[in-house]
Each structure stands twice: as structure tokens, then as C-alpha cells.
Amino acid sequence: MLIKQMPRQSLFWVFVAQTIVIAPHLTHLPEWIILTWLLILGWRIQMYRGLWRSPKPIEKVALVALCGVGLLFGYSRLFALEPMVGLLVAAFLLKLLEMQQRKELLLVIFIGFFVTATQFLFSITLAATVYGVISLLLLLVALVSANQDVRIDNSHATVRKAAGLMIQSLPLMLLLFIFIPKLGSLWNVPSLKNAAKTGVSNSMSPGDFSRLGLSNEVAFRVTFDSELPRQSQLYWRGLVFSNFDGRRWSPISDFSRIQDEVLWAVDNTEARSNTWQMRPIPGRETRYQVMLEASQQSWLYSLPMPIEWKGATGLSRDMTLLSKNPITERLTYELVSTLNFEFEPERLSSLGKFQATQLPLDFNPKTQQLALKWLREEGSAKGLMERILRLYNDKFTYTLQPPTLGRHSVDEFLWTTQQGFCEHFASSFVFFMRSAGVPARVVVGYQGGELNPLDNYLIVRQKDAHAWAEVWFQGQGWVRVDPTAAVAPERIEHSLEASLSSADVGLVGGFMGRAGAFGWVKHLQLQWDASNYRWQRWVLAFDRNRQNDFLKHLLGGLQPWRITLAFISVAALCLAPIILRLLWLQRPPPLSPVARCLLRFERKLKKLGLVRRKGETLGNFATRAAEHQPNYREQFMLIAKLYERVVYGEDNAGMAALKIRVSNLKL
Amino acid sequence: MQQLVTRLTAEISKVLLGKEPQIKLALACLFARGHLLIEDMPGMGKTTLAHALAAVFGLSYQRIQFTSDLLPADILGVSVFDRNSSQFEFHPGPIFSQVLLADEINRTTPKTQSALLEAMEEGQVTVEGETRQLPQPFFVIATQNPLSSSGTFPLPESQLDRFLMRVELGYPSPEAERALLLGDGSRTRLPQLKACITKDQLSIISMHAEQVKIxxxxxxxxxxxxxxxxxxxxxxxxxxxxxxLALLRTAKTWAVMHGRKHLLPEDIQSVLPAVVAHRVSEATGNSDQSGYALIDQLLNEVDVMS
Known part of the structure; x- marks a missing residue:
């Protein structure tokens, strides 16, 4: 029977479901849609309570027009993700107010499923997924109650039924997840969302890194296949800055030019080894997977020196790992690095040498003079380096809140304030070395990371952002020198927190970082991060390539017949328990011993053509049989008597006798 | 117990030849403290059976011949002004007896038929606003002609439901008929029937029936x-x-009458036509209230064992 009326119970669930479904969109919906939502929800609830009337056609038209105008002019661009979702949400709302009949109610619920799906365009974290599942459940509850009898008012049963439906569909969900071809960026609609992200940027000026130190956001996570290298070895190399304008460090003037000189494939190892002088020394290779959060930048982080990489990744001349496209969504890449290597040990090209020694002329005169003086006193670049590092160690303070610096920033830092964060040390160190004519450059990236013992992976956060230096020596090539290590070795050996004064520690990582000071909060954070990371690695990272690899591995090939066969057999496996359960429930009840005796007796008599009629009692049947077979009269009658005694007299003492009589009956 | 039943049956068979099964059913009905409706064509011995039953139970009985002009007061009684005492004095009707023989009950109007309702269900009557208890035990043994015969008012279902059993007598067998034809008028033997059962025995039977194992x-x-x-x-x-409930009660009594302490499906099957036939009706609208075709179907189609 087709119900036309809207079940009240269902209406209630639709209110709940709609609220839950729209809530995650609140962050990007314009205010006027939220106001409309409140207005419509209030109106509809008043209608539900029977206090207000339903909207007149003219009011409906006005609402639609208003929403249309809002959508047309409320967004900076019409063809983008947000306005489209706004349109869907507006339709969802207006339909809620308009619906009168059951079929319209169903329509609202179906739009709800769509809106739930759009939620994943904005976030695909584990939390968002859990939330999506809850939304789905509520919509299902609304759907179930919409199909129930109007008189049924048992919300427990309704929720149970919906949950049951959902659980039953889980195997199918899994199956489709594994087998349905991944279509890639089907949703590649431009988003209005500002892509601003915290993280290492493509230039460095004083204060940049100390600001990053305040952020607890995750930059990337790393899983090592083999043993974790020592904390002090974990220099996640990002960009190389050779250009200094007196205040700001940046990559060599034309960044895009570097990209012309990028090795996109690994097979050219010979050329790399000879022309680029990147020479791995065997013995300390390590393989690891990095899952990089969206950085909106196109460089990647690696332990120097990467020797194997895959996909749309390449290595530039200055050993920066680059991606072909900006990282706009989470990216997982696998690398092999060797920790022992030589980089340009033989000679530096004249251009390279120029780049690694250029200085802005009219800046920091004191440093420039002193560097030359010290070089004369020490006699060698190595000696000069040791002296300046000694100076750092003796006089300098490592702090997140350094004093601000003026025009001659290096001069002021080195000879006056002597308090700073990593960028101050790296910057001043490189400037000093260059002043003495020693090739040096700034390298930025991350240092260290926190091991999540629950899943044995490394979490590298924004507060781990770091800047250090590389100095070139004849015969040795580029050597990593970390002046911060000279001031605050704890920063390198342990973590940022360990190296700071107690006043500074309070600033690290913002609120979440501070909450982590409590043991159990820390544990929860790690637990949550581990779940998220697993979710990322095993679910979200399952893209087309992984799917192909997985299916190939599983089925031994990717021919359509294999996939079809596997799909059908797995589906059958999923359905089998349900069918078996149904069959099991329909099985005939087990026969009691008496019933078995009766069956046996009847079978024996059947051979003589004597069949008990449905409405015939055993006594009557025995009498009839006795008339047919007078020889067995006594036996038949006795069996009937015993049966009556056992079944109707409920006297089990006769059971054994009945059994014997029936089995001894030979016809 | 079985002897008692045999003796009762034999006694009644003196006046009603060859009707042992019906007699036994009627006995079961009375043992189960139920009212009995005997239905058949005129001249089949309905009234004889009713008389005989009352006689062998040794109970006081009154007989009313129901006619179309019978009024409730004719059954229940009426208050008459007594000139001597200057008061109304209640003259109890024939219903104030242990056995009421309601002969040809469906010849009277529904109004009068309904006068019996309270008496049958609750063992009391209310006349002129005063409730009076009837003697115990109280049985109504009614006879009626089949509905097809002319001049009848069918008993409403509510009234029919009050009768525990409806028994049909049917034509006698050739042998019984021959004996009947040869013998002297059996009716004349009615006054000679002896009471074979005491009131105590009746209660003992009821008690035993309560204890039958189901x-x-x-x-x-x-x-x-x-x-x-x-x-x-x-x-x-x-x-x-x-x-x-009526079916179960009668079946239990039936089991006791056959000297058993537990109930058998046969007990139910034996009393079922008499107890149930007047309580069911066919969906086809065939309203002769016989219901026997249905009962046959019921007994044949429902499996006894499982």
C-alpha cells in the first residue's frame, strides 16, 4: 500500500538529520544561508507543532528568489565548489519547508544523502568520515521511519533497524571500495577556499621560523621500513637558499630555472654521479614513506641524499626534491636515501661558486670585515668555521622570542643581541662564511620529529621547522653545518622543547602543544594521530595505482573476467551468511524422541499402504490399521496406548517401551 | 465412573432407543454444568430425551412450551397483588427449578428468548428490579426445530453461545425403529425412570474433570x-x-466419563461437533446454522500430531 501521508515520527528524524548533515558546512556557508536555515527550521518546527501554517505560494516564490539572488551575488565566483554546495544546501532547506507529502519527504532525505557526500569535498579526515557515518545513519533512520506505519512510534526499533541496514551494507561498501575503479579527481572543481597554509615558505627572513615554532600542526609523517636513524640525523632537507638581499634569504634568483635541470627519473644514476657529482657511499641506505600534508608548495622533504624515488617526483641540481605540481592535497611518496654521500666534492662550477658566495654589498659591514680578519688569523676556512661556532657556543642564547633586528641584521645579531632562533644562526653563519669567501648556503626544512610509539612512525610538526647551513670544502663537497647545534645541542638531540627556557616552552606548539604536557592528553593525541595516519595510509591513499597493484597481486592480473569473477565471488561470500542464517531460521524444529517414534511407525505402516489421515488420532489410526492387518492388532493397539501415555499422559516411563515396540514392529 | 455412565445411558435408552452416542453427549453436557440444546425435526424424540435426562438426574424440573405469544413474565414469574396482605406477592415462574425444559425454544420471539440469558449465564434472574437466585444446579435443556421449518425465530448468536452443546438426534436405526414400532409406547415409561445419580456424584464428576491432566x-x-x-x-x-473454554471443559468431562486422568485428542474430537458447530458460521452466508460441513473440514484438515 502506498502511504501518502507524512509520518510525524519521520519528520522529527528529518529535522535531526538535516541539522547534523548541514552542520559541517557551516564553516564555509555564507551567513545568509545559515540565517535562512534557522528561519526555515523554526517555521517547519512550528508547523510540526501545528502552530503555524504552511507557506503560501507567493512566500515560496519570494524565498526561492531571495536564495537565488543570494547565490548569484553572494559569492565572488559562481562556478566553484562553495556556491554549488550552497545551491544544494539552499534547495535542501527550501524543500524542507515546502514538502507536504510523503514522496517529497523522501526527496528531502535523498538530497540529504547528497549533502552528506559533499561534506567530503572539504574534509576527508577520519573525524569527517565518522561524522559522515553518523549523518548517514540519521538519514537512514528518517528513511526507515518514513516507510513505517504511521501509527508506529518506537524510535528505538527504528534506530536499530537503520543501524542493522547499515551494518549489513558494510561488506558491500568494502567490496565496492576495493573493486570500483578510482576515477581520480572527479571533483576537481575549483575551490574558493584560501590556500594559505602555515609551513616553510620559499623565502626566509628573521622571525619566520620562530613563528612556526608556535604551531603544532603536522607537516608530514614518516614510516621507516628499517630502523629509525638517530634523532640528530633527521635533517629533512627542503629548500636551498643561496640568494640574500640583506634581510631575506631565497633560492637562486630564477627558481623556475632550476626546474629545467631536474632529474625526473632515477635510471640516470650514472650521469648524476658524474656530472652532478652526487655520490652515494654504500652502507647506510634507508627506505621510508613520507605522507606530506597539503603545503601548496612544490618541493618535498627528504633525508639527504635521496637515491631512489617514484612518480611525478624529481631531484634538482642542488639536491632539492621537487614535485611536478603544487601539493594541494595530502601526498604519499616513497624514498630511499643514503645517509653517507659526497656532494660535489671535486669542483664547484663558477656559477655555483658565484651563487654560493654572493653578498649584498652595503649590508653588515662589521661582519664582513671581521670575517676577513679572522680568516687571516686562523689561516683556513675550517679554522674560521670552528671559531665562529665556538663564539656561538660561548655567548649566544637560543630563544623563541628574539629581539627585533634592524637594517644590519647580521651585525646586530652577531655582535649585539646574541639571542636568536635557528634562522638567525643559519643566516648569520652563512653570511659570515661568505664574507670570508667560503661557499656556503642556507638549507631549510625540518629537523627531528616525534616518534608515535603506537604505530612506530614519526610525526614531524611545523614547530620542528629548522634552518641550517651547508659549507663547501674542496675535496669534501657540501658539508652540513648546523650552527644551532653549537648553541643548543638539545634541539638537535632531543626536541625543540628540551632546548628552550621554561618561558619559551610555554609558547611551543600553541594550545594543543601545551595540553600535550599532560601525560594522558599526550597519549590521546598520539592515539588519535595514529588512527588518522592509519586511515590515511590504508584508506585514503588507496588510489588507482595502489588499487591496480593490489588487485594484480590478489588476482594475478587485471583482465576484466578476473575482476568480475572476484567481485561476484566476494559478493556471494558476503551474502552467504545472510542466506544461511535465513535458512537456519527456517529449519524444522528438531524432532522429539516421541515424534521420531511416531514417524518411524507411520513409515512402517506406509509400506502396507496405510497412511494416517491428517485429522486422525493415533488411536483411531491404529484401530483402522488393525482392521486392515488383524494379525498385528495387539502390537498396533499397544503402540497407540504407549504413545498416548507418553504424549498425552506426559509419562516418560513409557518412552523406552514405545521405542522398543516400534523398532520391533516387523511387518 | 464408567459404570455410572453406562447405567445412566441404559436408563435413558429405555425411552430413547438406539441413541447412545447422543445420550452420552447430553450427559457430558450436564456433567460439565452446561446448558443443552437439542435440535431436530418434530417427532424425533427431543422432548423425550429432555424429560429422561431430567428424570435420571433426579432433579426438580419444569417444562415450558415456547409459543409465539409467550412473554418473559410467563417464564420468570410475576408479582400479583394480594388482597389479604395488601401487598404485591411474587409468584415465581417455571424457571425456578433445577432443570428447565424449554420446548421448541425457537418458536417464541427474541424478546422472550432473551429472558433466559441472565438465568443461563449467571444462575439468577432479575424481576422487577430484584435479583433472585435460582436453585443449584440449574440446567436449561432446550429443544428446537431446524430453522428451515416455518414459524421459527432463529436464536441470536449470543443466545446460542450460552448453550454448551447442541445435539442432533437424527432418525433411529432400522433395528431401533423396529423395536420402537414393536414395543409399547415408550413415553409411557417416562414416569418409571429412576434417578441414577446424586447431587454429590455430580460434584465429584466436576471435581475430577478439573483435575484432568492436559x-x-x-x-x-x-x-x-x-x-x-x-x-x-x-x-x-x-x-x-x-x-x-467450553470445548476444553467438555473434553475434560468426556475424558473423566471414560475413566481417564489425561486428555486425549479423541476427547476433543468426540465433543467438538456438538460444542462447536453452533458457534461457527460459514462465510458463504449459508445461514442454516448447522455448521457440520465446516466441522468435518476442521477435523480432517487440522493435523492431530503436529
Missing amino acids: SAAVLDYLQRLIAYTRDCADFSMGISPRGA
């Missing part, structure tokens, strides 16, 4: 029967809970 298997069968009458499309009306 096994799960037989209850299952009973419930299957009831469910069949309610679910099967051929029935327009299934057995009511009152009907089901």
Missing part, C-alpha cells in the same frame, strides 16, 4: 483447531475464547 501436545492441537477456525477463509466467525 498435556502440551493436546493443548497444541486444541490451539491449532481454534486457529484454523479463525484463519480459514471458509469460516466467517471463528471459535471465541468462551467457545474454546
Whole structure:
């Protein structure tokens, strides 16, 4: 029977479901849609309570027009993700107010499923997924109650039924997840969302890194296949800055030019080894997977020196790992690095040498003079380096809140304030070395990371952002020198927190970082991060390539017949328990011993053509049989008597006798 | 017990030849403290059976011949002004007896038929606002002609339901008929019938019937029967809970009459036509109230064992 009326119970669930479904969109919906939502929800609830009337056609038209105008002019661009979702949400709302009949109610619920799906365009974290599942459940509850009898008012049963439906569909969900071809960026609609992200940027000026130190956001996570290298070895190399304008460090003037000189494939190892002088020394290779959060930048982080990489990744001349496209969504890449290597040990090209020694002329005169003086006193670049590092160690303070610096920033830092964060040390160190004519450059990236013992992976956060230096020596090539290590070795050996004064520690990582000071909060954070990371690695990272690899591995090939066969057999496996359960429930009840005796007796008599009629009692049947077979009269009658005694007299003492009589009956 | 039954049956058979099964059913009905309706064509011995039953039970009885102009007061009694005492004095009607023989009950109007309702269900009558108890035990043994005969008012279902049993007598067998034809008028022997059972024996039978063991298997069968009458499309009306209780009560009495301490499906099957036939009706609208075709179907279609 087709119900036309809207079940009240269902209406209630639709209110709940709609609220839950729209809530995650609140962050990007314009205010006027939220106001409309409140207005419509209030109106509809008043209608539900029977206090207000339903909207007149003219009011409906006005609402639609208003929403249309809002959508047309409320967004900076019409063809983008947000306005489209706004349109869907507006339709969802207006339909809620308009619906009168059951079929319209169903329509609202179906739009709800769509809106739930759009939620994943904005976030695909584990939390968002859990939330999506809850939304789905509520919509299902609304759907179930919409199909129930109007008189049924048992919300427990309704929720149970919906949950049951959902659980039953889980195997199918899994199956489709594994087998349905991944279509890639089907949703590649431009988003209005500002892509601003915290993280290492493509230039460095004083204060940049100390600001990053305040952020607890995750930059990337790393899983090592083999043993974790020592904390002090974990220099996640990002960009190389050779250009200094007196205040700001940046990559060599034309960044895009570097990209012309990028090795996109690994097979050219010979050329790399000879022309680029990147020479791995065997013995300390390590393989690891990095899952990089969206950085909106196109460089990647690696332990120097990467020797194997895959996909749309390449290595530039200055050993920066680059991606072909900006990282706009989470990216997982696998690398092999060797920790022992030589980089340009033989000679530096004249251009390279120029780049690694250029200085802005009219800046920091004191440093420039002193560097030359010290070089004369020490006699060698190595000696000069040791002296300046000694100076750092003796006089300098490592702090997140350094004093601000003026025009001659290096001069002021080195000879006056002597308090700073990593960028101050790296910057001043490189400037000093260059002043003495020693090739040096700034390298930025991350240092260290926190091991999540629950899943044995490394979490590298924004507060781990770091800047250090590389100095070139004849015969040795580029050597990593970390002046911060000279001031605050704890920063390198342990973590940022360990190296700071107690006043500074309070600033690290913002609120979440501070909450982590409590043991159990820390544990929860790690637990949550581990779940998220697993979710990322095993679910979200399952893209087309992984799917192909997985299916190939599983089925031994990717021919359509294999996939079809596997799909059908797995589906059958999923359905089998349900069918078996149904069959099991329909099985005939087990026969009691008496019933078995009766069956046996009847079978024996059947051979003589004597069949008990449905409405015939055993006594009557025995009498009839006795008339047919007078020889067995006594036996038949006795069996009937015993049966009556056992079944109707409920006297089990006769059971054994009945059994014997029936089995001894030979016809 | 069986001897008692045999003796009673034999006694009644003196006046009603060859009707042992019906006599036994009628006995079961009275043992189960139920009212009995005897239905058949005129001249089949209905009244004789009723008389004989009353006689062998040794109970006081009154007989009313129901006619179309009979009024409730004729049954229940009436208050008459007594000139001497200057008061109204109640003159109890024939209903104030242990056995009421309601002869040809369906010849009277529904109004008068209904006068019996309270008496049959509760053992009391209310006349002129005063409730009066009837003597105990109180049985109504009614006879009626089949509905097809002219000048009858069919008993309403509510009234029929009050009768525990409806028995049909049918034509006598050739031998019985011959004996009847040869013998002297059996009616004349009616006054000679002796009371064979005391009031105490009657209560003992009731007590025994209470104690009859009802096994799960037989209850299952009973419930299957009831469910069949309610679910099967051929029935327009299934057995009511009152009907089901009546069936069980009669079957238990039947078991006691056969000297058993537990109930058998046969007991139910034996009393079922008499107890149930007047309580069910066919869906086809065939309103002769006989219901026997349905009962046959019921007994044949419902499995006894499972």
C-alpha cells in the first residue's frame, strides 16, 4: 500500500538529520544561508507543532528568489565548489519547508544523502568520515521511519533497524571500495577556499621560523621500513637558499630555472654521479614513506641524499626534491636515501661558486670585515668555521622570542643581541662564511620529529621547522653545518622543547602543544594521530595505482573476467551468511524422541499402504490399521496406548517401551 | 465412573432407543454444568430425551412450551397483588427449578428468548428490579426445530453461545425403529425412570474433570483447531475464547466419563461437533446454522500430531 501521508515520527528524524548533515558546512556557508536555515527550521518546527501554517505560494516564490539572488551575488565566483554546495544546501532547506507529502519527504532525505557526500569535498579526515557515518545513519533512520506505519512510534526499533541496514551494507561498501575503479579527481572543481597554509615558505627572513615554532600542526609523517636513524640525523632537507638581499634569504634568483635541470627519473644514476657529482657511499641506505600534508608548495622533504624515488617526483641540481605540481592535497611518496654521500666534492662550477658566495654589498659591514680578519688569523676556512661556532657556543642564547633586528641584521645579531632562533644562526653563519669567501648556503626544512610509539612512525610538526647551513670544502663537497647545534645541542638531540627556557616552552606548539604536557592528553593525541595516519595510509591513499597493484597481486592480473569473477565471488561470500542464517531460521524444529517414534511407525505402516489421515488420532489410526492387518492388532493397539501415555499422559516411563515396540514392529 | 455412565445411558435408552452416542453427549453436557440444546425435526424424540435426562438426574424440573405469544413474565414469574396482605406477592415462574425444559425454544420471539440469558449465564434472574437466585444446579435443556421449518425465530448468536452443546438426534436405526414400532409406547415409561445419580456424584464428576491432566501436545492441537477456525477463509466467525473454554471443559468431562486422568485428542474430537458447530458460521452466508460441513473440514484438515 502506498502511504501518502507524512509520518510525524519521520519528520522529527528529518529535522535531526538535516541539522547534523548541514552542520559541517557551516564553516564555509555564507551567513545568509545559515540565517535562512534557522528561519526555515523554526517555521517547519512550528508547523510540526501545528502552530503555524504552511507557506503560501507567493512566500515560496519570494524565498526561492531571495536564495537565488543570494547565490548569484553572494559569492565572488559562481562556478566553484562553495556556491554549488550552497545551491544544494539552499534547495535542501527550501524543500524542507515546502514538502507536504510523503514522496517529497523522501526527496528531502535523498538530497540529504547528497549533502552528506559533499561534506567530503572539504574534509576527508577520519573525524569527517565518522561524522559522515553518523549523518548517514540519521538519514537512514528518517528513511526507515518514513516507510513505517504511521501509527508506529518506537524510535528505538527504528534506530536499530537503520543501524542493522547499515551494518549489513558494510561488506558491500568494502567490496565496492576495493573493486570500483578510482576515477581520480572527479571533483576537481575549483575551490574558493584560501590556500594559505602555515609551513616553510620559499623565502626566509628573521622571525619566520620562530613563528612556526608556535604551531603544532603536522607537516608530514614518516614510516621507516628499517630502523629509525638517530634523532640528530633527521635533517629533512627542503629548500636551498643561496640568494640574500640583506634581510631575506631565497633560492637562486630564477627558481623556475632550476626546474629545467631536474632529474625526473632515477635510471640516470650514472650521469648524476658524474656530472652532478652526487655520490652515494654504500652502507647506510634507508627506505621510508613520507605522507606530506597539503603545503601548496612544490618541493618535498627528504633525508639527504635521496637515491631512489617514484612518480611525478624529481631531484634538482642542488639536491632539492621537487614535485611536478603544487601539493594541494595530502601526498604519499616513497624514498630511499643514503645517509653517507659526497656532494660535489671535486669542483664547484663558477656559477655555483658565484651563487654560493654572493653578498649584498652595503649590508653588515662589521661582519664582513671581521670575517676577513679572522680568516687571516686562523689561516683556513675550517679554522674560521670552528671559531665562529665556538663564539656561538660561548655567548649566544637560543630563544623563541628574539629581539627585533634592524637594517644590519647580521651585525646586530652577531655582535649585539646574541639571542636568536635557528634562522638567525643559519643566516648569520652563512653570511659570515661568505664574507670570508667560503661557499656556503642556507638549507631549510625540518629537523627531528616525534616518534608515535603506537604505530612506530614519526610525526614531524611545523614547530620542528629548522634552518641550517651547508659549507663547501674542496675535496669534501657540501658539508652540513648546523650552527644551532653549537648553541643548543638539545634541539638537535632531543626536541625543540628540551632546548628552550621554561618561558619559551610555554609558547611551543600553541594550545594543543601545551595540553600535550599532560601525560594522558599526550597519549590521546598520539592515539588519535595514529588512527588518522592509519586511515590515511590504508584508506585514503588507496588510489588507482595502489588499487591496480593490489588487485594484480590478489588476482594475478587485471583482465576484466578476473575482476568480475572476484567481485561476484566476494559478493556471494558476503551474502552467504545472510542466506544461511535465513535458512537456519527456517529449519524444522528438531524432532522429539516421541515424534521420531511416531514417524518411524507411520513409515512402517506406509509400506502396507496405510497412511494416517491428517485429522486422525493415533488411536483411531491404529484401530483402522488393525482392521486392515488383524494379525498385528495387539502390537498396533499397544503402540497407540504407549504413545498416548507418553504424549498425552506426559509419562516418560513409557518412552523406552514405545521405542522398543516400534523398532520391533516387523511387518 | 464408567459404570455410572453406562447405567445412566441404559436408563435413558429405555425411552430413547438406539441413541447412545447422543445420550452420552447430553450427559457430558450436564456433567460439565452446561446448558443443552437439542435440535431436530418434530417427532424425533427431543422432548423425550429432555424429560429422561431430567428424570435420571433426579432433579426438580419444569417444562415450558415456547409459543409465539409467550412473554418473559410467563417464564420468570410475576408479582400479583394480594388482597389479604395488601401487598404485591411474587409468584415465581417455571424457571425456578433445577432443570428447565424449554420446548421448541425457537418458536417464541427474541424478546422472550432473551429472558433466559441472565438465568443461563449467571444462575439468577432479575424481576422487577430484584435479583433472585435460582436453585443449584440449574440446567436449561432446550429443544428446537431446524430453522428451515416455518414459524421459527432463529436464536441470536449470543443466545446460542450460552448453550454448551447442541445435539442432533437424527432418525433411529432400522433395528431401533423396529423395536420402537414393536414395543409399547415408550413415553409411557417416562414416569418409571429412576434417578441414577446424586447431587454429590455430580460434584465429584466436576471435581475430577478439573483435575484432568492436559498435556502440551493436546493443548497444541486444541490451539491449532481454534486457529484454523479463525484463519480459514471458509469460516466467517471463528471459535471465541468462551467457545474454546467450553470445548476444553467438555473434553475434560468426556475424558473423566471414560475413566481417564489425561486428555486425549479423541476427547476433543468426540465433543467438538456438538460444542462447536453452533458457534461457527460459514462465510458463504449459508445461514442454516448447522455448521457440520465446516466441522468435518476442521477435523480432517487440522493435523492431530503436529
